[in-house]
Amino acid sequence: xxxxxxxTLPAAAxxxxxxxxxxxxxxxxxxxxxxxxxIVVLALTLFPMLWSLQKSFYAWFPSRGATxxxxxLDNYLWVFTSERFWNSMGNLAFLLFFGVGAQMVLGTALALxxxxxxxNARLRVLLLTLFLLPMxxxxxxxxxxxxxILTPQSGVLNFLLRQIGVPAQNWTGxxxxxxxxxxxxxxxxxxxxxxxxxxxxxxLPTSIYEAARLDGASxxxxxxxxxxxxxxxxxxxxxxxxxxxxxxxxxxxxxxxxGGPGTATELPGLLTYLVGFKDFDxxxxxxxxxxxxxxxxxxxxxxWNMLRTRRA
Amino acid sequence: xxxxxxxRWLVWAFLSVFTVLTLFPIxxxxxxxxxxxxxxYAQPPTFIPRDFTTAAYRWVLDGGKAMPAxxxxxxxxxxxxxxxxxxxTLAGYAFSRxxxxxxxxxxxxxxxxxxxxxxxxxxxxxFFLFQDIGLVDTYQGLILAYLAFNxxxxxxxxxxxxxxxxxxxxxxxxxxxxxxxxxxxxVTLPLVMPGIVAxxxxxxxxSWNEFLLALVLSGREISPFPPLLPTLASGYQIQWNNIxxxxxxxxxxxxxxxxLFRQHLVRGLSLGAVANR
Numbered sequence: 001x002x003x004x005x006x007x008t009l010p011a012a013a014x015x016x017x018x019x020x021x022x023x024x025x026x027x028x029x030x031x032x033x034x035x036x037x038x039i040v041v042l043a044l045t046l047f048p049m050l051w052s053l054q055k056s057f058y059a060w061f062p063s064r065g066a067t068x069x070x071x072x073l074d075n076y077l078w079v080f081t082s083e084r085f086w087n088s089m090g091n092l093a094f095l096l097f098f099g100v101g102a103q104m105v106l107g108t109a110l111a112l113x114x115x116x117x118x119x120n121a122r123l124r125v126l127l128l129t130l131f132l133l134p135m136x137x138x139x140x141x142x143x144x145x146x147x148x149i150l151t152p153q154s155g156v157l158n159f160l161l162r163q164i165g166v167p168a169q170n171w172t173g174x175x176x177x178x179x180x181x182x183x184x185x186x187x188x189x190x191x192x193x194x195x196x197x198x199x200x201x202x203x204l205p206t207s208i209y210e211a212a213r214l215d216g217a218s219x220x221x222x223x224x225x226x227x228x229x230x231x232x233x234x235x236x237x238x239x240x241x242x243x244x245x246x247x248x249x250x251x252x253x254x255x256x257x258x259g260g261p262g263t264a265t266e267l268p269g270l271l272t273y274l275v276g277f278k279d280f281d282x283x284x285x286x287x288x289x290x291x292x293x294x295x296x297x298x299x300x301x302x303x304w305n306m307l308r309t310r311r312a
Numbered sequence: 313x314x315x316x317x318x319x320r321w322l323v324w325a326f327l328s329v330f331t332v333l334t335l336f337p338i339x340x341x342x343x344x345x346x347x348x349x350x351x352x353y354a355q356p357p358t359f360i361p362r363d364f365t366t367a368a369y370r371w372v373l374d375g376g377k378a379m380p381a382x383x384x385x386x387x388x389x390x391x392x393x394x395x396x397x398x399x400x401t402l403a404g405y406a407f408s409r410x411x412x413x414x415x416x417x418x419x420x421x422x423x424x425x426x427x428x429x430x431x432x433x434x435x436x437x438x439f440f441l442f443q444d445i446g447l448v449d450t451y452q453g454l455i456l457a458y459l460a461f462n463x464x465x466x467x468x469x470x471x472x473x474x475x476x477x478x479x480x481x482x483x484x485x486x487x488x489x490x491x492x493x494x495x496x497x498x499v500t501l502p503l504v505m506p507g508i509v510a511x512x513x514x515x516x517x518x519s520w521n522e523f524l525l526a527l528v529l530s531g532r533e534i535s536p537f538p539p540l541l542p543t544l545a546s547g548y549q550i551q552w553n554n555i556x557x558x559x560x561x562x563x564x565x566x567x568x569x570x571x572l573f574r575q576h577l578v579r580g581l582s583l584g585a586v587a588n589r
Contacts, residue, residue, distance in 0.1 A: 030409070034406045041426055044434065045460060047437075047441060048434050110330060113327055117324070127327065128574070129571055129574055130335070133338070133570060136521075136569065144541050145340070148555070154353045159356055250430070269432045272430075272432045286436065289432065296429045300425050
C-alpha cells in the first residue's frame, strides 16, 4: 500500500497519529469484524459435521425407536461396497461430462455468436438478458416445468416428436432419465459460461482483431487462434464453477425422477437424502455426508492450488 | 474478416434455435396456466388454451397453500439476506484490508468451501440438531441454515468489492484520527454501496430459490414455496395448471431483478472472476 505523505503535517504528528490507529483497535478490530462470519459458519458446519461423524459409527433408525448400536466402520464399508453409491457416482460423471460439457461448448459458442454476429446493440442485450433468465429461476420450478414437458403419456415433447415421425420415448424411465435431468441442467446453466465468455470477449482489445483482419486471417482462424486462447483463463474458471455446482445438483432430479426408477437416476446428494429421510438409515446417511463432503473439500483444495500455481 | 453469407446464416440459425429452446418451457408454462385441469391432459395438446380460464391464478391468490408459502419464502429470504450481507460485509472488509491478520486467504477459502459442499451434508445433521432445540419448522431455524451457505458467498463477494476501493481514502481518514470502525462506516462503506446492492440481490435470489434445506427443515408449521411444488406434482391427475401458475408467480421476482440488474449479477455469479464493465 502506498501512503501519500501529507506535506503540511508536522513530523511529530506524522508518527504519533498512525501509531494510535495501529494500537488496540486495529489489531482487535479486524478480528471482531470477522468473528460473526466465522462463528456462524463454524456453528452451522462444525457441530453438524461432528454430529454426523459420531452417528456414522452407529446403526440408527429413528423410525424404529431411539436405540442405536455401535457398528464401527460398517457404514463406511457399505458406502464403498454398495452398488448404489458407485451407481450415483457414475450418474454424476454422466452429468458432469455431458451436462457441464454441453454448457461450456454451447455457452462459449453463443457468447461469441452474440458478440460478433449481432451488430445491433439493443438486440444483443435483449438476447443476452433472455438467455440469462433460466439461470435465475428457482431450480425446482425448472424441474417442474420440464417434468410436465417430459411426461411420457401426455407430455408435449413426445407429441412434437411424433409429429416429426419419432416414436414417443419414456423420458423418465431408466434409460433416458439421466439424459432428461441433464437436459434441464443444460437449459438452466448454459447461461453461466455464456455470460462469463461474453464479458471476457467484450473486454478484449479491438486492436488485435484489426491487426488480424489486415493480415487477412479468416474468422474461424481468429476465433480458434486468438479469441479462445485469450479467453482460456476465464473459461477455466467458468468450468470450475459449473463443476462444483453440478456436484450439488439435487432439485430438478428430485422432482423429475426422485432417483428412480429404482436407483437409475440417483446422484450422490440425492442418494444421501433418500437414505437419510426415506429409509431413515441415519448411520449410513451420515457416513455418506462425510464421504461426499470430503470429496468436495479435497477436489476444491486441489483445484484451488492448481489455479494459484498457474497464476503465480 | 471474410463475410461469408453462409457463416452469417449459421450464426442466426444458431441464435434463433437457442432462443426458441429458452423460451419454449416458459411459453408452455404460461399456456398451461390458463387451461382447465381437463384441457391440461388434452391429446393432442393445445398450443393456445381452448377454454381460456384464470382458475389457476385464482387458486394461487385465494387458495390456502400458495400465498402462505410465498409469505414464508419472503420472510425467510429477506431476513437471511439482511443478516448474511451485514455479516459478510464486515468480514469481507477485514479480509480485504487486514488479510494476514485475520487468517488471510486460508480462512477466506475455508469459508468458500462450505458454499461448494452439497447442502445435504449440512441438512441431515441440522435436522436432528434443530429438532433437539426446537428450531425445525421455524423461521429462525431456516434463516440460520441459510446463513451457513450465504455468509461465505457474501463475504467472498464483498471482499472483492472492497479490494476495488483504493486504500488512500482510509489512510487519509486514519491520519485525521478516525478509528477503524469510524473509517469503515463513514469512508469505505459509502464507496461500496453498489457492491452491497449486488451482493444482496444474489444472496436474496439464492435464498428465494433454495429447495433442499427448506424441504428438510420445514414443511408443516412453515413452508416456503419450493418444497410445496413437489407435493403438488406427485400422484395421479396432477393439476399442472395450478403448478405452472404458482411457478410463474415464483419466477417473477428473480426475473425482474435480472432484467434490471443484469450487469451487477455477472461478477457475483463468477465469484469475482469477471469485473463489471
